Amino acid sequence: xxxxxxxxxxxxxxxxxxxxxxxxxxxxxxxxxxxxxxxxxxxxxxxxxxxxxxxxxxxxxxxxxxxxxxxxxxxxxxxxxxxxxxxxxxxxxxxxxxxxxxxxxxxxxxxxxxxxxxxxxxxxxxxxxxxxxxxxxxxxxxxxxxxxxxxxxxxxxxxxxxxxxxxxxxxxxxxxxxxxxxxxxxxxxxxxxxxxxxxxxxxxxxxxxxxxxxxxxxxxxx
Numbered sequence: 001x002x003x004x005x006x007x008x009x010x011x012x013x014x015x016x017x018x019x020x021x022x023x024x025x026x027x028x029x030x031x032x033x034x035x036x037x038x039x040x041x042x043x044x045x046x047x048x049x050x051x052x053x054x055x056x057x058x059x060x061x062x063x064x065x066x067x068x069x070x071x072x073x074x075x076x077x078x079x080x081x082x083x084x085x086x087x088x089x090x091x092x093x094x095x096x097x098x099x100x101x102x103x104x105x106x107x108x109x110x111x112x113x114x115x116x117x118x119x120x121x122x123x124x125x126x127x128x129x130x131x132x133x134x135x136x137x138x139x140x141x142x143x144x145x146x147x148x149x150x151x152x153x154x155x156x157x158x159x160x161x162x163x164x165x166x167x168x169x170x171x172x173x174x175x176x177x178x179x180x181x182x183x184x185x186x187x188x189x190x191x192x193x194x195x196x197x198x199x200x201x202x203x204x205x206x207x208x209x210x211x212x213x214x215x216x217x218x219x220x221x222x
Contacts, residue, residue, distance in 0.1 A: 001083070001086070006086065006089075008064050008065075009064060009065040009086070009090065010089055010090065010093040011093075012061040012064040012065045012066065013061075013065055013067060013068060013090050013093040013094050013097065014093040014094070014096060014097035014100075015061070015097060016057045016058075016060070016061045016065075016066060016068045016097070017068045017069075017093070017094045017095075017097035017098045017101065017177055017178075017181075018097040018098065018100050018101035018104070019053060019056075019057050019101060020050075020053060020054065020057060020068050020098070020101065020178065021097075021098045021099075021100075021101025021102045021105065021178065021181045021182075022053075022101045022104055022105050022108075023049055023050055023052075023053030023054075024046070024049075024050050024053075024101075024105075024178065024182070024189050025101065025102050025105035025106070025181075025182065025185045025187065025189045025190075026049075026105035026108060026109065027045060027046050027048075027049030027050065027053075028042070028046045028185075028187055028188030028189035029105065029106075029109045029111075029185075029187045029188065029189075030045070030049075030109070031043075031045035031046050031049075031188060032187065032188045033109075042188055043165060043166070043171070046165070046188060046189065047161075047162045047165035047166065047171075048162060050161060050162065050165070051158040051159065051161055051162030052158065054154065054157055054158040054161055055154045055155055055157075055158040056154075058153055058154035058157060058158075059154045062150070062153065062154065065090075066153075067090065067094070068094060068175075068177070069094065069137075069174075069175040069176075069177060069178070070090075070091040070094055070095070070175070070176045070177055071134055071137070071138065071174065071175060071176060071203050071204070071206070071207050072137070072138065072141055073086075073087055073090045073091060073094070074087065074204075074207050075138045075141070075142060075207055075210060075211055075214075076142075078207075078211045079142060079211060079214060079215070081142075081145065091176075091177070094177040095176075095177045095180055095181070097177075098177040098178055098180060098181030099180065099181050099184060101181060102181040102182065102184040102185050103184060105185065106184070106185050106187075109187075111185075111187070114184050115184070115185055115186040115187075116183060116184065116186060116192075116193060117182065117183050117184070117185060117186045117187075117190025117191055117192050117193070118186055118190070118192055119186070119190045119191055119192055119195075120192045120194065120195055121170065121191050121192070121195040121199065122194075122195050122198065125169050126169055126170040126199075127170075127198055127199070127202045128202075129168035129169045129170035129172070130168075130170050130172075130173060130174065130199050130202035130203050130206065131202045131203075131205050131206040131209065132168060132206070133164050133168045133170065133172040133173070133174040133206070134174045134202070134203045134205075134206025134207060134210065135206045135209050135210045135213070136160060136164065136174075137157070137160060137161070137164075137172075137174045137175075137210075138206070138207065138210035138211070138214065139210055139213065139214065139217075140156055140157055140160045141153065141157065142210075142214045142218065143214070143217070143218060144156060146214070146218035146220065147218065161174070170199070173191070173199055173203070174203060174206070175203070176200045176203055176204075179191060179196050179199045179200050179203070180196060180200075182196075183196050
């Protein structure tokens with residue numbers, strides 16, 4: 001990939017991840033305000049908005065680069081779909097874009113740009129959920145990549161994440177950049193800084209498991 005094309009990749013990753021976090025954090029804030037006494041409805045609103053935003057941003061940026069997730073980028077490298085030298089700059093773009101997205105969401109709802117989350121998310125059940133959620137996400141993405149069904153990726157990823165909000169007790173972060181960015185908002189989608197490292201560690205465990213599964217299930221491009 002030439003320098004100009006890779007700059008476009010980094011810009012797409014940064015802007016796409018920014019809009020993902022605007023969707024995740026912003027819809028969480030709106031849900032809290034619209035349905036202050038109904039956490040179940042808040043979760044539905046947050047999940048639906050996130051799923052919709054994923055469909056949109058993957059459709060927009062898919063012809064350039066649409067990982068928006070260090071777990072996906074690492075998986076792509078390990079499976080031979082990304083060059084190793086691309087990984088670190090892409091992860092930086094995703095983390096920075098996600099942080100900007102969280103701050104913009106806060107500002108749009110008349111909150112300070114950064115309000116460190118106080119929501120503790122800890123426990124073996126949540127950590128296991130992050131492993132499962134991340135394995136599932138990578139299986140979705142790379143099963144479609146390796147069977148040449150790229151046009152389905154926006155819709156299947158959106159559907160999976162929307163569902164995973166409900167079938168995982170952690171509400172399926174499954175994304176280190178998202179996890180970091182959600183520490184910046186003390187709202188519905190937030191996660192305390194003290195809880196984030198273990199979530200990220202479990203997501204990386206999920207990446208390793210997913211890579212092993214994908215190599216066995218879809219070996220033709222190795």
